[in-house]
Amino acid sequence: MSFKDSVSELSVRSQSARKMAQTEEATKNAVVMPFLRALGFDVFNPSQVIPEFVSDVGTKKGEKVDYAVRIGDRIEYLIEAKSISTNLSDAQYNQLFRYFTVTEARIAILTNGIQFWFFTDIEDKNKMDTTPFFKFDLDAYDENDLKEIEKFHVERFDIEKIRSAASSMKYTRLATAYINSQWNAPDDEFVKFVARSFYEGNITKQVVEGLRPIIKRAFDDLFRQKARQKFNAVLEGSERDAAPEAEALAEEETSDIVTTQEELDAFYMIRAICSEVTPASNIHMRDQKSYCGILFENNNRKPIVRLHFNGKKLHIGVFDEAKAETRIPIESLEEIFSHKDKILETVTRYLATEPV
Structure with missing residues (x-):
């Protein structure tokens, strides 16, 4: 063994x-x-x-x-x-x-x-x-x-x-914790440190308060860019593998079920995340009328994520140990990467129950 x-x-x-x-x-x-x-x-x-x-x-x-x-x-x-x-x-x-x-x-x-x-x-x-x-x-x-x-x-x-x-x-853990804390709520010293690289005037308290939301937004933008870069890099390889599957799904669709480009993009993202712990071929998409399911080994009893993209707002559904679903609203597809830990936790749970 x-x-x-x-x-x-x-x-x-x-x-x-x-x-x-x-x-x-x-x-x-x-x-x-x-x-x-x-x-x-x-x-x-x-x-x-x-x-x-x-x-x-x-x-x-x-x-x-x-x-x-x-x-x-x-x-x-x-x-x-x-x-x-x-x-x-x-x-x-x-x-x-x-x-x-x-x-x-x-x-x-x-x-x-x-x-x-x-x-x-x-x-x-x-x-x-x-x-x-x-x-x-x-x-x-x-x-x-x-x-x-x-x-x-x-x-x-x-x-x-x-x-x-x-x-x-x-x-690394301490640095990550510090960066995360500054990402969520940049303190005065951090705002001043960043501001010195581009602000030429005197950095007063009023300037700090004005720059704080800008620096926080810069963090968010940087994360989205990095997430998109990672997604695109993985997509180049996984798209070739997933395309036949997506085409097969499209052929099986009825007039009531349409797999959108957003759902396909989200599927590729989730597949890229899961590939850290299991071959991408283990991750499948099965579209339904009310949601699009992302499954482990194409098994309905092993849901990883549900995509609720049919309404005015986007939601993803994640699962706990009892397979109870929690819906989370997202503003953009890139936000899926922020739920990476929960997705990997679900897949790892299924891997642990695989027969040896």
Whole structure:
């Protein structure tokens, strides 16, 4: 079984565990140990995986961390597991902090059997960071996440490469958060910073207030341009693949059902988004009288998006785990890209239920 298939199987297992494995111990057996096995470890070999690892820490005698994982002659991972119903944002994991300081491990993992949070010591050497550098979610992962998690496989483990990637991911995440905050609501300093590149006069408070909506609009315009460029690039390749399908649909249409150019363009956009996690050939369009459906594997029971373009305003319908539809109004087709995460989450959910 490939690594990708192992993770997919683990995702299915975690879905089942939610109903049964409500304690920490049950979560360990149902998901955490299979997770370590997917990473290439022999979970029953104490020279690789040490359960209930004890290392006295100052006045804290006999404290345990759930697992210590050894690669060669070094302990590389410390793992603390919580019950599958635990919200990791609210979880206490003081043992990980203390053990990280006194052991040679440079990776600490906190998990509830669905999410796996990875920590290291980017900020202060030998002191575990308070925020994870990588989060892996069995409910919502993509090809990039798989590439990152595979770095922790016993056969590919390289602590220096992981720490280098961890630093990059951390600062990328912080930069993205800052840019996103400025995009939504540019603060005074950011407006002044941008204004200095084109405004020749004195940048007073009144000037800042006048330029703020302009800079926000510039962000929006730039996003639309980038989204359109990406769409056009993918369209060049996918249009050739999708054209026969669109033509077949047109031939099947009755006088009551007309597939519009807007619907075709939206289909190509959604297909381009989904191609990040699955072959574009898995994404199909099926037009109906009241909406145009975008389906996974041409299966009506696996809806990805519904296009409600027949009224005066455009709406797209996205789906939750129960396949309940939520309609979202959009002003332009480019706005579909802003719902990329929700679309990929739906497709990833279907991929996780595919037979291994």
